[in-house]
Amino acid sequence: MTEIKVADYIVKTDRMYLPSHEWVKDNGDGTFSMGISDYAQKMLREISYVQFEDVGEDFESKDVIAVVEALKATGDIYAPFKCKIIDTNMELEDNPELVTESPYETGYLLKIQALEDDRSNLITAQAYASIIEDELADL
């Protein structure tokens, strides 16, 4: 099983999540890729721009490191742990709709390097799927 489906929303099981709807994927070399979940992009809809904090800068856990701007909403992207931004997805500059088309692959947001070994904010795909279920039940 590589994904869980909650209603219309796909949760990939090959990565971890934040309760605030970001995914975090371990690249195996001390770096992590990050993006937003399928659920998050469908809730934001019509993503028009992603603003990043600066590459090379250090952030504390839960600092805002990027902002996803949609026509009617904005979504803050939080640092999952103490980290440095090492790369941002430049493709999004001209094609922000990639986040909508492929939130888990080509529509990733950025790459970070962990500056400490603390994964306590991260949750499993299964745990994230139940967060979506809870949110849907509240709608």
Place this chain on the structure above:
Amino acid sequence: MTSRTSLYQAHIDLQADMTDFLGFDMPIRYKSSSIVDEHMAVRENVGMFDTSHMGRYWITGKDTKEFLNYLVPRDISTLHDGMAGYTMILNEMGGIKDDVIVYQLKSDEFLLVCNAGNRQKIWNWIDSFAKLWKLAGKDFNIEDKSDTSCMIAVQGPRVENIMKDLTSDVLPDKRFRIAWISIGDTPVLCSTTGYTGEAGYELMVFADIDTINEKAIALWNQLLVKKVVPCALGSRDTLRLESGYCLYGNDMDETTHLLETGLDFFPFVKIDKTSGFVGQDAVLSFKDKVDKIRVGFKLLAKGIARHGYKVFVDDKEVGWVASGTQSPITKEPIGMAYVPITHKEKGSLFQIEIRNKKVDAEVIDFPTFDTTKYGLRRQL
């Protein structure tokens, strides 16, 4: 507790995302379309909006026109039967209580349409003056028909074809005209007004509280059958912003002086109207004191400038963003801001702070789209 318009069930049936808009449970977009889809339907084809949440006050009696002329800064003595005019209602300080449209059906029969969020406030305001006028022996009567009527704005370049399919009556042709027509057996008040920058009609049906839902939905369904695209508040906002129309509460309120809105021109306003109007003294005495003004802008980098963001010139905070979005037509980030009067001319530069970063912005004209291709004056 939110209110519902007579078209609430139509929105639910179309599986709209609903939101609390100024106390009304309203659609923000429909299930089968995005905001951009709905926006482009209006720019290129034809779309419809439920605007029933707005206030509709029916004012009759021989002194109505004189009374309304006192309430607003526009000279409505020049209106004729079947004409409508956009204007404002001011407080005594010259601030904006609301922006409204006054419709003259007959010399002694008028309709006033105000914003949804201001219904009670405007009713109370008008009523306070009406009481005084009536004590002085003036003859007019005000009736709130907001909850017993519906209003559907049908907008877009293909609108006339749709309407000609629905009625054999003569439609009002010029902008800001109003006429009774029949669609099937239903009398419909049809005005050539709108909030999109496109040709269009606003259709109103008046009934009673027991039958209005049924009549409203019947009209909505007739338009649906003609493939008019249901459009909601999300696209209503992007359409009005591209066209440069103000949204009360965002772009102006009681603390915004008429002269700061830049809307103080003929025919919306005649500040030296000899018959006088509420707020006139304040407006006249403020004439040489205006130091900030509403302008249109586009960002010179990516981002969306949203309501309340700060405006800077030379690192000094000098103003604020009223509204901002990304234009679905040009894809540019656009908006309205209040800036120093020294920066009101097209091409003037300032900065907007977006999440701790200052982004360059330039004053532009409205509408922000190519007017030869889109909007009222397009070349067909």
